[in-house]
Amino acid sequence: MNFTLKIWRQKSREAEGGFKxxxxxxxxxxxxxxxxxxxxxxxxxxxxxxxxxxDHDCREGICGSCGLVINGRSHGPHKGAATCEQRxxxxxxxxxxxxEPWRAKPFPILKDLVVDRTAFDRIMLAGGYVSVRTGGAPDxxxxxxxxxxxxxxxxxxxxxxxxxxxxxxxxxxxxLFVAAKVSQLALLPQGQAERVxxxxxxxxxxxxxxxxxxxxxxxxEAECPKKISVTHIARLNREFIRAKLI
Amino acid sequence: MxxxxxxxxxxxxxxxxxxxxxxxxGIVARNMVTGALETYQGHxxxxxxxxxxxxxxxxxxAKASNATAVWxxxxxxxxxxxxxxxxxHPTCIPQSGAYQSKLTLMSESLRNDGRIWVPxxxxxxxxPQDIPENERDYYLERLYxxxxxxxxxxxxxxxxxxxCDNGYGVGPTKLAVYLDFGDAIKRNGRHWIEEKxxxxxxxxxxxxxxxxxxxxxxIYPAIHYTMGxxxxxxxxxxxxxxxxxxxxxxxxxxxxxxxxASALMQGLADGYFILPYTIGDYLATxxxxxxxxxxxxxxxxxxxxxxxxxxxxxxxxxxxxxxxHRELGKVMWDNVGMGRNKKGLEAALKEIPKIRNAFWKxxxxxxxxxxxxxxxxxxxxxxxxxxxSELIARDALHRxxxxxxxxxxxxxxxxxxxxxxxxxxxxxxxxxxxxxGKVPKLHKEPLKFDYVKPSQRSYK
Numbered sequence: 001m002n003f004t005l006k007i008w009r010q011k012s013r014e015a016e017g018g019f020k021x022x023x024x025x026x027x028x029x030x031x032x033x034x035x036x037x038x039x040x041x042x043x044x045x046x047x048x049x050x051x052x053x054x055d056h057d058c059r060e061g062i063c064g065s066c067g068l069v070i071n072g073r074s075h076g077p078h079k080g081a082a083t084c085e086q087r088x089x090x091x092x093x094x095x096x097x098x099x100e101p102w103r104a105k106p107f108p109i110l111k112d113l114v115v116d117r118t119a120f121d122r123i124m125l126a127g128g129y130v131s132v133r134t135g136g137a138p139d140x141x142x143x144x145x146x147x148x149x150x151x152x153x154x155x156x157x158x159x160x161x162x163x164x165x166x167x168x169x170x171x172x173x174x175x176l177f178v179a180a181k182v183s184q185l186a187l188l189p190q191g192q193a194e195r196v197x198x199x200x201x202x203x204x205x206x207x208x209x210x211x212x213x214x215x216x217x218x219x220x221e222a223e224c225p226k227k228i229s230v231t232h233i234a235r236l237n238r239e240f241i242r243a244k245l246i
Numbered sequence: 247m248x249x250x251x252x253x254x255x256x257x258x259x260x261x262x263x264x265x266x267x268x269x270x271x272g273i274v275a276r277n278m279v280t281g282a283l284e285t286y287q288g289h290x291x292x293x294x295x296x297x298x299x300x301x302x303x304x305x306x307x308a309k310a311s312n313a314t315a316v317w318x319x320x321x322x323x324x325x326x327x328x329x330x331x332x333x334x335h336p337t338c339i340p341q342s343g344a345y346q347s348k349l350t351l352m353s354e355s356l357r358n359d360g361r362i363w364v365p366x367x368x369x370x371x372x373x374p375q376d377i378p379e380n381e382r383d384y385y386l387e388r389l390y391x392x393x394x395x396x397x398x399x400x401x402x403x404x405x406x407x408x409x410c411d412n413g414y415g416v417g418p419t420k421l422a423v424y425l426d427f428g429d430a431i432k433r434n435g436r437h438w439i440e441e442k443x444x445x446x447x448x449x450x451x452x453x454x455x456x457x458x459x460x461x462x463x464x465i466y467p468a469i470h471y472t473m474g475x476x477x478x479x480x481x482x483x484x485x486x487x488x489x490x491x492x493x494x495x496x497x498x499x500x501x502x503x504x505x506x507a508s509a510l511m512q513g514l515a516d517g518y519f520i521l522p523y524t525i526g527d528y529l530a531t532x533x534x535x536x537x538x539x540x541x542x543x544x545x546x547x548x549x550x551x552x553x554x555x556x557x558x559x560x561x562x563x564x565x566x567x568x569x570x571h572r573e574l575g576k577v578m579w580d581n582v583g584m585g586r587n588k589k590g591l592e593a594a595l596k597e598i599p600k601i602r603n604a605f606w607k608x609x610x611x612x613x614x615x616x617x618x619x620x621x622x623x624x625x626x627x628x629x630x631x632x633x634x635s636e637l638i639a640r641d642a643l644h645r646x647x648x649x650x651x652x653x654x655x656x657x658x659x660x661x662x663x664x665x666x667x668x669x670x671x672x673x674x675x676x677x678x679x680x681x682x683g684k685v686p687k688l689h690k691e692p693l694k695f696d697y698v699k700p701s702q703r704s705y706k
Contacts, residue, residue, distance in 0.1 A: 030342050045566040050612050053620055057308040060350045110279055111618040125248050
């Protein structure tokens with residue numbers, strides 16, 4: 001398959017960026033989107049040009065490192081898949097594809113398609129954990145959790161922290177991300193100890209980082225590679241109000 | 247971290263270990279955004295940098311996973327234990343083309359309900375649904391009636407390779423076997439399979455464009471875990487005082503083989519239950535010279551790192567680092583993979599230095615040292631893989647027995663199973679760096695078994 005790629009190039013955080021057009025030829029339909037960029041980069045290196053910088057690691061949709069806006073969509077057109085899981089067979093032969101980094105103020109561009117997502121790390125630090133003091137191992141059956149509850153917690157835990165929700169949102173809101181983290185722990189007994197502070201502190205940090213507010217357009221749910229539902233945002237709001245009342 | 251006791255430095259890569267007065271006292275790291283070299287000083291260094299499976303290029307490892315931290319520590323005196331012990335996982339999605347950058351693991355759990363088979367006829371090109379039941383060879387069930395499809399990873403992997411080598415492989419590349427859920431779906435219904443394995447089936451469908459509810463999956467073995475790593479004592483300290491190594495980065499816990507989920511076990515055991523107690527003893531009983539980051543050991547090590555980066559950038563050849571890595575991966579997979587023999591290992595020991603020399607003559611690293619430069623990162627890692635691979639091959643050649651994941655073709659039973667040689671090889675091989683171009687020194691740490699006796703495994 002052949003493609004024309006319009007890719008955002010930017011030398012550094014401070015530098016001004018712009019689109020550059022590249023042609024790539026003979027890409028096997030089973031190649032992933034990142035493998036397409038690998039092929040292009042190998043060509044660029046041979047020509048002595050700087051390859052396109054992009055983040056990636058596991059390349060199987062679980063680490064959350066990769067994340068590109070492809071044809072205006074976070075992670076590209078194929079639903080429920082991270083950028084690394086997009087296969088070229090889902091594009092049209094000869095298609096012109098536009099590739100941009102996540103665009104949101106709290107995610108400054110470091111180079112080309114690489115953005116700084118440490119804002120998410122700081123939100124996690126503000127409460128996205130449970131503290132455990134170990135003693136004797138508890139009996140695994142001593143705290144029964146109903147399957148629907150466990151399933152819902154698992155659905156929230158599927159969040160890989162990639163930032164697609166922020167990039168998809170017109171307000172650059174991080175509500176779906178924070179909701180997934182808060183919801184996962186609020187549903188489980190292990191998360192109860194810090195439940196109140198968690199909701200308050202994570203939301204305060206989210207605001208401090210400059211993420212926008214939620215205006216219920218559900219763009220985040222539509223673009224989430226893990227198909228996380230906005231019902232978790234509803235739970236986050238309840239957790240927040242609960243924290244204010246307790 | 248929230249308590250302020252741990253500080254986190256994202257986008258830093260350790261490029262060397264600082265040893266002062268024989269003690270590990272810090273590291274030199276590169277800030278991967280600005281390219282600046284940074285030094286970090288402390289009373290001890292803990293490496294938790296993972297395994298070296300990407301030496302083989304294609305593996306189930308994440309792409310950025312690399313051996314640079316452990317390899318730099320090795321070159322500063324830490325011994326490397328059992329480098330040839332690598333686990334090859336049987337249920338990975340087969341490679342589909344030369345462009346491929348990594349392999350994806352399908353969970354082990356699939357073997358609970360999936361049945362592995364190949365056609366009985368060599369070179370059978372019929373689609374799987376057209377091959378009748380009596381023309382299928384469920385070879386694991388045939389060879390191992392009591393364990394069947396649940397034999398250990400190394401056995402399942404080796405038998406799959408054997409079937410493909412003998413011409414029974416399936417799919418476009420003929421390097422795959424079927425993992426078939428037809429019977430399980432008939433027995434329990436599609437819904438039951440969906441509940442249990444839905445996400446894995448979706449993942450398989452996404453990658454291969456084939457629906458595993460209708461057609462059997464195609465699987466093939468891939469490098470998945472490295473049991474070898476830096477040698478450590480019971481306190482998880484290497485032979486360099488103050489250098490601790492935990493998790494997959496060290497050689498401990500797994501021996502020559504590894505059981506499913508034991509990587510998590512090692513992560514917990516090393517990081518949570520052992521290290522917090524043992525490192526305190528070292529810190530409390532050792533005496534430390536006062537040392538600043540402006541002192542000679544840090545300056546000297548930083549200079550070494552600067553020179554190395556300069557060398558990579560100054561080659562100015564024509565070939566991207568990745569091409570050398572792929573070439574190395576092929577040599578490793580063909581000769582230091584599932585079945586290893588003297589001839590192949592000797593060939594690898596000739597080939598690897600050739601690729602390494604070609605790399606240092608012809609690698610092209612575009613960009614500068616003082617900026618975000620993923621090509622420079624990659625080239626540095628490939629350079630280290632090109633050295634470590636030789637040690638892996640050397641270790642595999644010296645261990646003339648089969649044990650666990652290390653299968654020496656010359657050492658097998660009549661039925662083609664791994665044959666141990668406990669009289670001659672009941673030891674950990676700990677290799678000590680002796681200088682570039684020199685044969686590393688082999689130390690043997692004897693293994694003593696008080697309660698269990700190592701014996702021939704049988705899954706019949």
